[in-house]
Amino acid sequence: MKRLVVFMALVLVLAAVSPAVVSQADSGYSYNYDFWGEEIHAPNPYAVKKALTHVELGLDKKLSKAQGLFVKDNLIYICDTGNNRIIVLEYADEEYKVKEIIESFEGAEINTFSSPSDIFVTDEYYFIADTENNRILKLTKDLKFVMDFTKPDDINFDQSITFLPSKLIVDGAERVFCLVKRVNKGIVKYENDGKFNGFVGATPVTYDLFDYIWKTWIASDAQADAMSDFVPTEYDNIAVDHDGFMYVVTTNFYEGSLIDGSVDPVRKLNSLGNDILIQNGDWVVVGDINWNDQGVYTGSSRIIDVTALDDGTYFALDRTRGRIFGYDDQGNILCCFGGNGNKDGYFRMPTAIEHMGHDLLVLDSQDAQLTIFTPTYYGKKIFSAIYEYQQGRYDKSADEWREVLMVNGNNELAYKGIGRALLRQNKYEEAMDYFKIKYDDDNYGDAFQLYRKQWVEDHVVLIFIIILLVLVVPLLIGRIKKVRWEVKAYENESKKNS
Amino acid sequence: MKTKARRIVDFFTNRAAYDRFFKSLRYALYVILHPFDGFWDLTHEKRGSLAAANFILILSLLTCVFRLEFTTFQFIKVNLERANFLVEMLGILLPFIIFVVTNWALTTLFDGKGTLKDVWIASAYAMTPYPLIVIPNTILSNFLAEEEDTFNYFFHDFSLVWSALLFISAIMMVHAYSIGKTMICIIFTFVGMAVVIFLLLLFFSLISDAGAYFYSLYKEVIFRIY
Structure with a gap:
């Protein structure tokens, strides 16, 4: 009986606690792409703060x-x-x-x-x-x-x-x-x-040789007219970051060329109009890697607006699935969230994205509303880890990344960030472990070279002994064999003589 | 009259058979360094054996898997959740079988001297450099950093080129062809392989269509009855 009471009490406590847990996880579907391009579920980096329509604003x-x-x-x-x-x-x-x-x-x-x-x-x-x-x-x-x-x-x-x-x-x-x-x-x-x-900054014109030959010599005039022209594509939106660099996006491209990086839906232009967007991540900056065509939402992401935050991270807004993709200044994907729908934090026809501090504002033309997102604990930790790294406080940055890992054990950048900090503290072997988990071969290679150097320096005596043994032992054995053979030959000789 | 158990024990403890096996296996090392002389003697003087040839073939298949699994992740990244090592092995074994069979089928028409067994043995011996180089190369890769990947790729490609040259000389010697005829023979073998693969695919798709036909017939009958 007593056990039953305890059990009931436990159930009650759990029932009281669990709604809070559920409501926290409920507000959206966020994910990230791992090294293999598979979606990994992630906590929400952003939560809806306000959704403003003409009613909330008191407009006519x-x-x-x-x-x-x-x-x-x-x-x-x-x-x-x-x-x-x-x-x-x-x-x-x-x-x-x-x-x-x-x-x-x-x-x-x-x-x-x-x-x-x-x-x-x-x-x-x-x-x-x-x-x-x-x-x-x-x-x-x-x-x-x-x-x-x-x-x-x-x-x-x-x-x-x-x-x-x-x-x-x-x-x-x-x-x-x-x-x-x-x-x-x-x-x-x-x-x-x-x-x-x-x-x-016109987009570079790309066409392959086969298309060129086909269009110039094989296709009839009518067919050639129907084929797409070899001309630059039109930009859809433009934004500027705090350094004065322009971000431009285009939604006119051939989907098949996205993943190999031959078209750039997002470009960062310097004053000469050259693309200087850094793409050092596992994946190119194109939005979704897996398209998972479902119903009317098919094809690649079509990024229609970008907003660049002061710390170099930027957020891209996708028209196809109403998603927001966050990237850091190296082109690593930070987060993907949002979607098409009618709930708060989902869109029907998003047209523009802006930021106020770390808050994101998304304008939806069909819903006629402005949605304001604010970073969650998880998002704030990511931002502060990036901030600390940029300020040169690498250990502090690693501590922030460790807190990110507490929330999301799959966060790629957290492992890399901690690994980099460990590398600076000369803890090569631990750093290698962190890099290896997320297949970061560049950093792993650096750590490994240092580790190998240190290992050789520490074990130089042992290595010399081994080399000596390898060289000397066969010599000795050969010598002994030779002596034995000579002794035997001498004995045989003397036997024969006697 | 020996018992069955006795025969099995005899089979595994036959000193002379082991000696023959190891001798023919060791001959592979001679073959890869003296291909023309080696491949001639391999089949015409019966210096090789089917057992040793199969051993080299299986070793090559295992080497392929070993390389994927144990090369440092800096050079080869394998998604272990998705990888199927049987498929990786079949990726070598099936082309090998089709090559040997096609080559034999062609050369019987173009007065090649080799039998199917000869072609099989010689082709398997031609693969010797692959395990010989790739196994140490794989172990060594774990002592290399990302910038030094050239060594790894070089030795791997080197073993493949060496094997390819050995394949050519194997065909040449087994069938007693001239070099020009060998080249034409190999080109036609590749064309023949394409035909064989096409026929196999056609066969399997027809079989599965036929199976689906009878299955739908069966379902139709079942639905009518109940």
Whole structure:
């Protein structure tokens, strides 16, 4: 009877405890890719903090086809494209409140917007891609028209197309870099006085020899026209990191070339327009490695926006499955989370991603809502481990990685991070163990070379003795055999003689 | 009249048989260094044996697995959860069998002197460098760092090239061909292998289709009855 009571009490305690455990694990499906490209379940690095629609914000009407998102300090700018307005939210005291709604401005003939699809905010000015009005606006903060950037009157720019600027960024000298629809020569660059200054960073044109021969000599003219042209692809979005490097993404590529790395959906451009994205991870920066086609969600990830955090990590937003992929500055995959659906933290047609500190903001045009993610304990530990490493405090970084391992024993970077710290402390053998678990051959090779050197130095006497034995013993044996043979020969000789 | 047990004991303790086996096995070392002379004597002077040939073949298959398993992960990464070592071994054994059979089938038409047994023995002897080099190479790899992988790859490829040259001289000597005829013979052997593989695939797919037909017939009948 007493046992039964104890058992019942235990059950009750468990029942009281377990809901908390369940609710913590419930809020999404996060995973990571291991060395073999298989998905490994992982804890959630991010949790939904808020999901804001027009109801929560107290707006008169729903967001419509919202395309653009921008964050500066504690202000969030949403381009409410379908309603031709820009909504400014202020984040203060853990609350997101509407600060301002920009619908018109002063000083220009057309003083309203038509499908504004992106905004960039500097300390003094707003830069707005006013798509259907065929212009990029530069406004002061009190909404006075300064100037506009229109269709370049230049021989390099195809005059037959309508000028539809879609996405833009502005650099420190207030030069505008803009993506224009149906322009595939790269990013359109304007000087700060509004002068067109050429194109930057077109994608390299790739085609194989077979395609070339087929198209030039074998296919008929009609067939050749139907085949895809050997031209650069159009970019879909552009972002800028705190160092001023541009991140551009494209969703126009051949899926089959993704995994071998011959197309780059995400590119980081320097001022010359060259791709300098570091891809040292086990896998290329392409989003999902396994596509696991299910229902309507088929094919590769199509990354439509990137946001680069101050510590060099960046998060890519996938249109196909509504997922968010985190990468560190070396191109190692940090986490994958999110998905398509109607729950908080899931999307239907995500269009833009931005960050505020370590929080992530995702704009969903079809759900007409802004979702705000904030790092969980697990995510915070990863960030602080990366931060400590960048600050040069390697041991502290390793301690943070150990805490990450407590939460997720499969975290690749944690093993590598701890291994690197052990290597610095000259604990080669332990470091080798950590590297070996995650197939990090480069670091393992370094650790192994040091370990081998140390081992030889420690055992130099033993090695000499062994070499000596190997050389001397056969000599001795040969000598003894020879002496014996000579003795025998002598004996035989003397026997014969006697 | 000997009992069965006695015969088995005799079989395993037959000193002369062991001597023959080891002698023919040791002859492989001569063959790989003196291929023309060696392969001629191997079959024409009966210096080799089927037992030794099979021993070399099985050793080669095991070497393949040994290499995958025990080379340091820096050079060869094997997903042990997914790897099937029987499949890895079949990947060598099946081409070997098809090669030998096709080659024999072709050379009987083009007045080759070798029998199927001769081709089998000579081909197996030609594989000797593979275990001979790859086993020490695998052990040695565990003392190398990632930057020194060239050594590992070099010795592995070296053993393969050596084996390939031995294969050519084996075919040449066994069938008493000239070098030009050997080359043509080998090219045709590869074409023949492709044909054999095609026929095998066709055969298996037809068999499985036929099986599926009778199975669906059986299911139809069962559904009608119940």
